[in-house]
Amino acid sequence: MTWGIKLILLLAVLIRTILTDPDNWISEPLSVFFSVGEEVVLRCDSDLIESDRVVWYRRTPEGDNVFLDTKYPQVNLAQDLDGRINATATRSFLALSNLSLMDTGEYWCGVFYEGVCVSVTKTLLLVWDPFGINSTFYRVYSSLMACALLGMVCVLITVNLKTRRRDQASLKTRWTAAQTQRRSRVEEEREEVDEEEKEANDEERVKKQKGTLR
Numbered sequence: 131m132t133w134g135i136k137l138i139l140l141l142a143v144l145i146r147t148i149l150t151d152p153d154n155w156i157s158e159p160l161s162v163f164f165s166v167g168e169e170v171v172l173r174c175d176s177d178l179i180e181s182d183r184v185v186w187y188r189r190t191p192e193g194d195n196v197f198l199d200t201k202y203p204q205v206n207l208a209q210d211l212d213g214r215i216n217a218t219a220t221r222s223f224l225a226l227s228n229l230s231l232m233d234t235g236e237y238w239c240g241v242f243y244e245g246v247c248v249s250v251t252k253t254l255l256l257v258w259d260p261f262g263i264n265s266t267f268y269r270v271y272s273s274l275m276a277c278a279l280l281g282m283v284c285v286l287i288t289v290n291l292k293t294r295r296r297d298q299a300s301l302k303t304r305w306t307a308a309q310t311q312r313r314s315r316v317e318e319e320r321e322e323v324d325e326e327e328k329e330a331n332d333e334e335r336v337k338k339q340k341g342t343l344r
């Protein structure tokens with residue numbers, strides 16, 4: 131990936147983080163991406179002690195079940211995980227290998243101390259599909275698009291307001307121009323009328339004067 135794309139992705143993630151509720155963001159489960167055939171390591175509690183009982187539960191297309199329980203390690207509840215599961219010695223992590231699409235789902239690690247659940251860690255196991263609906267790319271892209279849409283809407287509204295204001299302004303100037311034109315025309319007409327009247331008066335006066343002279 132080039133630096134430009136990395137920067138854009140980072141920005142998008144930052145924006146998404148800012149836009150989303152901080153509480154939601156903190157409690158959001160871990161997301162682990164895999165490609166078919168790969169191995170992933172699921173994280174449990176890192177502060178486990180020997181007497182802790184660790185129970186792994188999953189919700190996948192294979193089913194909803196407990197697939198590992200350290201209290202009953204011999205009980206293998208999930209055949210599809212046979213030979214693909216590897217709990218590390220510390221039990222804080224669990225490795226799943228040769229992953230398939232059927233392993234997509236939610237995984238919980240519950241830690242029990244003397245029968246009391248002391249911690250739960252949830253992990254989302256997702257297929258790495260650059261253009262799929264569950265991919266980081268899609269999420270970043272969608273949040274980016276949401277931001278872009280927001281920006282576009284803002285721009286549209288601003289432009290709209292501006293043009294409307296300009297339209298109103300031009301209407302106003304046109305109206306005032308028409309008014310002044312009309313007013314000047316009326317004045318001109320009035321002046322013409324006045325002049326005609328004056329002329330008429332003058333003529334009459336001249337006629338009268340001529341009449342008196344006769």
Ligand SMILES: *[C@@H]1O[C@H](CO)[C@@H](O)[C@H](O)[C@H]1NC(C)=O
Pocket residue numbers: 216217218
């Ligand atoms: C399980 O993991 C340990 C250490 O990560 C490794 O040494 C061991 O070979 C693995 N076992 C299997 C069956 O993959």
Ligand SMILES: *[C@@H]1O[C@H](CO)[C@@H](O)[C@H](O)[C@H]1NC(C)=O
Pocket residue numbers: 228230
């Ligand atoms: C991985 O799983 C596929 C079926 O999903 C199986 O055919 C293949 O043999 C497995 N590979 C290993 C190394 O276990």
